[in-house]
Structures are given as structure tokens and as C-alpha cells.
Amino acid sequence: MSLLDSINKVDDFTWELPASAREGMLVPGIVFADRELLEKADKDNALQQVANVACLPGIVKASMAMPDIHWGYGFPIGGVAATDREEGVVSPGGVGYDISCGVRLLKTSLVGEEIKDRLRQVIDLLNASVPKGLGTKGRLRLGRAEMERLMRRGAEELVARGIGWEEDLEAMEEEGCYPGADPAKVSERAFTRGRDQVGTLGSGNHFLEIQVVEEAAPLAEKMGLFEGQVVVMAHSGSRGMGHQVCSDYIEIMGAASGRFGYRLPDPQLVCAPVQSREGRDYLGAMACAANFAMCNREAITHWIRECFEKVFKAGARELGMELLYDVSHNLAKAEQHEIGGKTMELIVHRKGATRAFPGSRPEVGEKFAESGQPVIIPGDMGTHSYVLVGSEEALKKSFGSTCHGAGRAMSRKAARKQVRGDELLGRLEKEGIMVRAGHLAGLAEEAPEAYKDVDEVVRICEGAGLSHAVARMRPLAVLKG
Amino acid sequence: MGIRAYGRSVAEAFENCALGMMSLMLEPERVRPQRRVRLSAQGRDGSSLLVAWLSEILFRVEAEGWAFASFEVDSCSEVAVAGWGSGEPMDATRHGLKLEIKAPTYHRLELGEKEGQWTAQVIFDV
Numbered sequence: 001m002s003l004l005d006s007i008n009k010v011d012d013f014t015w016e017l018p019a020s021a022r023e024g025m026l027v028p029g030i031v032f033a034d035r036e037l038l039e040k041a042d043k044d045n046a047l048q049q050v051a052n053v054a055c056l057p058g059i060v061k062a063s064m065a066m067p068d069i070h071w072g073y074g075f076p077i078g079g080v081a082a083t084d085r086e087e088g089v090v091s092p093g094g095v096g097y098d099i100s101c102g103v104r105l106l107k108t109s110l111v112g113e114e115i116k117d118r119l120r121q122v123i124d125l126l127n128a129s130v131p132k133g134l135g136t137k138g139r140l141r142l143g144r145a146e147m148e149r150l151m152r153r154g155a156e157e158l159v160a161r162g163i164g165w166e167e168d169l170e171a172m173e174e175e176g177c178y179p180g181a182d183p184a185k186v187s188e189r190a191f192t193r194g195r196d197q198v199g200t201l202g203s204g205n206h207f208l209e210i211q212v213v214e215e216a217a218p219l220a221e222k223m224g225l226f227e228g229q230v231v232v233m234a235h236s237g238s239r240g241m242g243h244q245v246c247s248d249y250i251e252i253m254g255a256a257s258g259r260f261g262y263r264l265p266d267p268q269l270v271c272a273p274v275q276s277r278e279g280r281d282y283l284g285a286m287a288c289a290a291n292f293a294m295c296n297r298e299a300i301t302h303w304i305r306e307c308f309e310k311v312f313k314a315g316a317r318e319l320g321m322e323l324l325y326d327v328s329h330n331l332a333k334a335e336q337h338e339i340g341g342k343t344m345e346l347i348v349h350r351k352g353a354t355r356a357f358p359g360s361r362p363e364v365g366e367k368f369a370e371s372g373q374p375v376i377i378p379g380d381m382g383t384h385s386y387v388l389v390g391s392e393e394a395l396k397k398s399f400g401s402t403c404h405g406a407g408r409a410m411s412r413k414a415a416r417k418q419v420r421g422d423e424l425l426g427r428l429e430k431e432g433i434m435v436r437a438g439h440l441a442g443l444a445e446e447a448p449e450a451y452k453d454v455d456e457v458v459r460i461c462e463g464a465g466l467s468h469a470v471a472r473m474r475p476l477a478v479l480k481g
Numbered sequence: 482m483g484i485r486a487y488g489r490s491v492a493e494a495f496e497n498c499a500l501g502m503m504s505l506m507l508e509p510e511r512v513r514p515q516r517r518v519r520l521s522a523q524g525r526d527g528s529s530l531l532v533a534w535l536s537e538i539l540f541r542v543e544a545e546g547w548a549f550a551s552f553e554v555d556s557c558s559e560v561a562v563a564g565w566g567s568g569e570p571m572d573a574t575r576h577g578l579k580l581e582i583k584a585p586t587y588h589r590l591e592l593g594e595k596e597g598q599w600t601a602q603v604i605f606d607v
Contacts, residue, residue: 073588097583203581243583267587
């Protein structure tokens with residue numbers, strides 16, 4: 001029997017999978033989707049994964065999925081699971097291998113017309129300046145002590161070295177420094193993998209995009225966004241360092257699983273009590289990877305600003321290249337939430353989901369107290385991306401979470417079968433989108449048709465009240481990892 | 482992104498699985514087997530051994546910059562594997578570089594023998 005047969009419609013954008021739907025579920029599953037996306041989630045087994053996550057010891061309220069839900073490794077992508085900090089577990093698979101993979105948006109004071117004739121020059125310079133793809137090393141060489149400082153202090157460490165701006169920090173989650181980082185819990189292999197990778201884009205779905213704001217809601221102005229404005233989006237994560245931390249702790253928790261005695265439906269959901277040595281160590285190492293990821297995006301930002309300075313022969317400040325916001329969409333965070341009138345201390349796992357807090361939450365900071373926390377949503381390279389803001393309703397419904405992107409609609413293999421990289425390149429160029437990519441097969445895997453319709457995903461997020469759209473952008477030029 | 486590799490022995494399945502993983506990252510047939518690199522890994526059981534073996538190779542590729550053309554396993558128990566990778570330093574101009582692999586995962590991982598044929602199935606996070 002399909003899980004779809006057990007699911008109940010709560011409203012047009014919310015579906016509940018009762019805890020009785022499958023043996024072992026401790027809480028219900030809640031999927032924010034319309035009927036079509038729900039059926040897709042069922043077809044690619046992501047719904048099954050929502051049910052699997054509902055079996056995690058100490059999970060509270062529900063195993064949730066955002067509208068961009070699709071099949072992942074263990075946890076679905078688009079999954080949100082909160083566990084009790086005292087009684088519950090933390091699961092490295094609930095964060096994912098690319099710890100603190102995230103997106104940021106840089107503003108400029110330029111309008112589309114002003115970049116039109118120099119777009120080729122900018123994207124070619126970015127292509128030459130931002131290391132990307134397999135086997136590339138970053139432009140920074142860090143020794144062991146420098147790496148430790150960076151893991152502890154986060155983006156502040158780079159800013160102190162003249163990479164990035166002081167004011168960038170207040171436009172980053174946790175002001176660029178995730179608390180509790182403990183480099184002693186990071187393996188030598190993770191240090192070695194990350195050593196040369198600060199300021200590198202990576203490959204897969206990571207990218208830089210020069211975009212133009214196509215539509216802006218009244219709130220956009222308060223955030224310094226306006227129609228016609230050129231902005232730059234960057235998507236990358238913690239690189240080999242974070243991948244190794246995740247791999248290491250999946251092994252460590254796997255080896256200890258006999259002691260914990262959990263029976264889990266998927267070995268990739270391996271976990272440990274938050275208060276166990278393994279759980280605490282993981283959170284200390286994960287925080288290091290989160291800081292590494294923010295530094296990575298901060299260094300990339302520095303190269304982007306340098307490229308614009310060279311092409312436009314003006315300073316980046318003069319060009320208005322302020323950071324709008326930097327958000328992570330793969331992370332576990334210690335947060336307080338109200339459940340049934342009671343305030344609970346939780347670990348909120350977001351895997352392919354973005355924190356979307358209203359301005360009333362202290363974590364959001366003064367800068368966004370009025371607007372709410374910005375949420376940066378990359379679409380596919382052929383259509384749109386969005387800036388959203390968090391909402392009070394999201395706090396009540398989804399632990400303050402929303403989608404993280406369009407979400408894949410097609411596997412990489414299927415995309416490669418259907419799309420040819422060179423044809424795609426030509427098609428996008430015809431549509432006025434310049435593309436630079438490491439290799440063409442990889443580009444085909446990222447074709448617009450391989451993704452869900454981001455406009456639809458955002459519409460459902462708004463319909464469900466999880467976040468509100470502030471600006472919609474379309475791509476002018478894309479650099480793919 | 483996943484692969485299913487076969488072998489007449491568990492050692493051969495491990496060799497082929499490693500080669501399959503390399504072929505997702507680059508074109509192994511374009512790599513010259515000029516140097517031999519010692520590889521070893523330990524696990525708790527067959528599944529974790531396979532993950533550890535692939536993680537060891539991934540580390541050599543990503544952190545040490547090796548490109549491998551082939552693999553040879555010379556000892557393989559339930560909890561330890563050792564062998565060689567033959568290749569050369571990675572060269573972006575010659576090796577047809579493709580994707581980075583973040584990690585081999587345990588999701589839908591399979592390792593087993595049926596009528597003398599070993600199968601190893603691994604899904605990678607890319």
C-alpha cells in the first residue's frame with residue numbers, strides 16, 4: 001500500500017501522514033505541498049523517507065518536508081526534524097555531507113543596462129578567479145593553527161585578515177560564527193581535505209550567478225533591493241572538510257549504535273543522543289564545518305568584489321556590493337520553540353531546508369527585525385531565484401523553516417540522458433543567459449528541466465505561510481562548478 | 482548518483498567499485514598508471530569496509546591529488562582491505578575531469594554474493 005493512501009489533507013498546502021501509517025513512526029509526517037508535488041514525493045520514495053525520519057528517537061511534533069522535497073540519502077532533501085535536546089538524538093545524515101551548504105546574495109548599485117556590455121568580461125574574470133571543480137586548490141593556503149582559528153571564529157577570522165567586510169558579519173546567520181565549535185573533534189583527514197579549499201566553489205549544483213531583480217515587493221526597498229538591480233548569488237558549502245566530518249561521525253555513531261540500541265529503518269539515519277559523547281563531539285565538529293562554510297562563501301565574496309572592481313574600475317563599496325544575507329540550508333541548530341504552550345530546547349535538523357525566522361526572534365538581529373530574516377532561494381539556471389522573508393506562521397508550523405530551492409525533479413542520470421550539455425549551453429545563450437561550466441555533462445545534470453518549477457515551490461511556501469516573497473530575480477550569467 | 486559493480490570475488494568487487502567511483506570523477510582510461518599508491522581501510526562489517534575503502538580512495542584523490550587508472554586488492558577480510566591504486570598526479574588538461582564526489586553513503590548500500598558472483602552497490606553524494 002502506498003503511503004499516499006494513508007495521508008490526510010489538512011489544507012491546500014499541508015498534508016499529514018499519521019504516525020500509525022507505518023510501524024516505528026513516533027510522530028506524524030507533515031508535508032507542505034500541493035497534490036502534484038505530494039505525488040511526486042511519493043513516486044521518488046521521499047515520502048517513505050519522511051516516515052523513516054519520524055522514527056528518530058526523541059523527535060518532536062512531526063517529521064516535516066518542505067515543498068521542494070525530493071529523495072535524499074536517508075533524510076529527504078527538504079526535510080526538517082526537531083529533536084529534544086535532553087532526550088533526543090542528533091543525526092549527521094539529518095544535516096548531510098555538505099554541512100552548512102548555503103546561499104548568499106550580494107547587492108550592487110548597478111542596473112541591468114550598466115552591466116550589459118561588460119557581462120562577458122565579468123563572467124570570464126569570475127571564471128578565472130574563483131577556483132571550481134574537481135582537483136582545484138583555493139587561493140588561500142592555511143596552516144594548521146590558522147585552520148583551527150578559522151573553525152573557531154568563523155568569518156570574523158577572514159575579515160580580520162582583510163578578506164571580506166566587517167559589516168558582512170551582521171548579514172550572516174550567527175553573525176558568521178556558529179557557537180560551540182571544537183576543532184579537537186575534527187579529524188586530521190577533515191583538516192587535510194579542507195586545508196586548500198577555502199574560497200573554492202566545488203562542483204555539482206554549486207554556482208555563482210549574476211542576476212537582475214525582475215520584480216520587487218514594497219518590502220524589498222527596506223532591504224536595499226529594487227527592480228532592475230544587478231545582484232550576485234553564490235551557492236557553496238563546507239567542501240571536503242565538511243564532507244569528511246559527516247563521514248567520520250556516521251562511522252563513529254555507527255560503531256556506537258549497539259550501545260544506544262536504536263532500531264532505524266535506514267543505516268544512513270544513524271544517530272546518537274545529543275547528550276552523549278558522540279552527539280556532543282559531532283555538534284562541536286559540525287560547528288567547525290559550519291564556520292568553514294561561511295568562510296568559504298566569504299572568501300568567494302571577496303573574489304567576486306575584486307572582479308567587479310577590475311571590470312568597472314571602481315571600488316566595491318562604491319559599487320554598492322553589500323551582502324544582503326547568507327543562509328545555510330544544511331544544518332542542525334540548537335533552538336527554542338513553543339510546542340503545545342511549552343517552551344522546548346530542541347536540535348532542529350534542516351537538510352535542504354532554510355531557517356525562515358520572523359523579525360521577532362532574537363537570532364535575526366536588529367537589521368532584519370522589521371522585515372524578518374531574509375531567505376535566499378536559488379532556482380534553476382534558466383528561470384528565477386527569489387529573496388523571501390521568514391514569518392511568524394513558519395515558527396508555528398515548521399520550526400521556522402521553509403524551502404531551499406527548486407528541488408530536483410529528475411535524477412542526474414535521467415537529466416544526462418535527456419539533455420546535451422552543448423545544446424543546453426546554446427539554448428541558454430539564446431535566452432540571453434551566459435554560461436561558463438567546468439564540464440558539459442555536469443552542466444546537463446543541472447539543466448532547468450531537471451528541477452521543479454521554483455515559482456510553484458515559492459507559491460506553495462507562501463500559501464502555507466512558511467515565508468513571503470520579497471524579490472524575484474532572473475539570471476544574466478552563470479558560473480557552474 | 483550510484484554504481485553497481487561486480488566481481489568473482491569480494492576483492493574484485495571492491496576493485497571494480499573503486500574504478501566505477503573513479504569513472505564518475507574523471508576518465509580512468511586517460512590516466513597513465515605510472516605510480517602505485519598503497520591503499521588500506523578498516524571497517525566493522527562488509528558495508529562499513531566498502532564505505533571506508535571508497536573513502537580512502539576519495540581522500541587520496543581530493544587531498545593528495547591522485548588520479549587512478551586501476552586498482553588491485555591483495556588482501557580482503559570482513560573488516561580490513563588493502564591493495565594498490567595505479568595512476569599519476571591529477572592533470573585537468575588530460576584526465577577528462579567530471580564531478581567531485583562528497584562521500585559514499587550507506588543509503589541502499591549492498592554487498593553480497595550470489596552463485597559465485599559478488600555485487601557491490603553504492604550511492605554517492607555528489
